Amino acid sequence: MDRTLLRRLLKQVQSGALPVDRALEELRHFPSEDLGFATVDHHRSLRKGFPEVIFGQGKRPEHILEIARSLLAHHRNLLITRASAEVFAQVRKLEKSTRFYPDSGCVMVRRDRKIYGAAPLPIISAGTSDLPVAEEAAVTAEAMGNTVDRIFDVGVAGLHRLLQKSRRLADCRVAVVVAGMEGALPSVVGGLVDVPVIAVPTSVGYGASFHGLAALLGMLNSCASNVTVVNIDNGFGAGYVASLINRKNK
Numbered sequence: 001m002d003r004t005l006l007r008r009l010l011k012q013v014q015s016g017a018l019p020v021d022r023a024l025e026e027l028r029h030f031p032s033e034d035l036g037f038a039t040v041d042h043h044r045s046l047r048k049g050f051p052e053v054i055f056g057q058g059k060r061p062e063h064i065l066e067i068a069r070s071l072l073a074h075h076r077n078l079l080i081t082r083a084s085a086e087v088f089a090q091v092r093k094l095e096k097s098t099r100f101y102p103d104s105g106c107v108m109v110r111r112d113r114k115i116y117g118a119a120p121l122p123i124i125s126a127g128t129s130d131l132p133v134a135e136e137a138a139v140t141a142e143a144m145g146n147t148v149d150r151i152f153d154v155g156v157a158g159l160h161r162l163l164q165k166s167r168r169l170a171d172c173r174v175a176v177v178v179a180g181m182e183g184a185l186p187s188v189v190g191g192l193v194d195v196p197v198i199a200v201p202t203s204v205g206y207g208a209s210f211h212g213l214a215a216l217l218g219m220l221n222s223c224a225s226n227v228t229v230v231n232i233d234n235g236f237g238a239g240y241v242a243s244l245i246n247r248k249n250k
């Protein structure tokens with residue numbers, strides 16, 4: 001249950017429009033709900049500003065569906081990462097506005113479309129092979145109420161592409177930069193802006209890239225002091241942290 005719904009419930013009780021017993025029934029699964037195979041955290045939105053996110057990889061579709069059903073009963077927005085088209089089809093039966101992003105495997109319900117980000121949030125990718133991870137970051141940021149500016153395929157092999165679009169970085173409060181291979185792009189972006197740069201190494205590259213380890217180590221050794229790094233292929237983590245940095249003052 002998020003702040004808006006809980007405040008509305010309490011005001012209804014205060015005004016006498018909602019009986020106490022009815023309110024207790026509404027709060028029956030607060031702060032968590034035991035589904036047997038999972039314990040859904042309905043308190044997370046109050047603590048952190050966004051509901052629990054379902055990590056779909058490795059989960060049975062029917063389990064994802066039941067967790068989604070529980071979350072949608074108490075929250076306006078829903079995000080599932082690393083999901084399949086089959087999961088999307090099932091969740092869409094619960095909520096017709098459900099969207100599927102096949103590049104990233106994200107499934108999103110966004111009934112609350114309020115913008116909480118203080119400025120457009122740029123998601124920058126080095127190459128088109130990095131798109132699945134970049135899209136995961138972008139969809140996460142959108143689900144959390146940001147206007148996202150996708151700046152894709154601007155890697156260091158053709159640096160003029162980034163420089164041509166550098167004006168779009170002028171007013172941002174944080175940037176997410178996704179790159180594989182040698183992972184050089186975050187350092188370049190870090191040298192152009194005075195805000196935090198969240199670097200995301202991807203597992204894209206030939207043998208010596210070691211499934212993203214080379215990019216990870218390159219980013220960790222960045223000489224740009226405003227660059228910080230998340231785990232390999234962790235677009236979700238980057239989008240989430242960037243959203244917290246970009247959030248308007250409460």
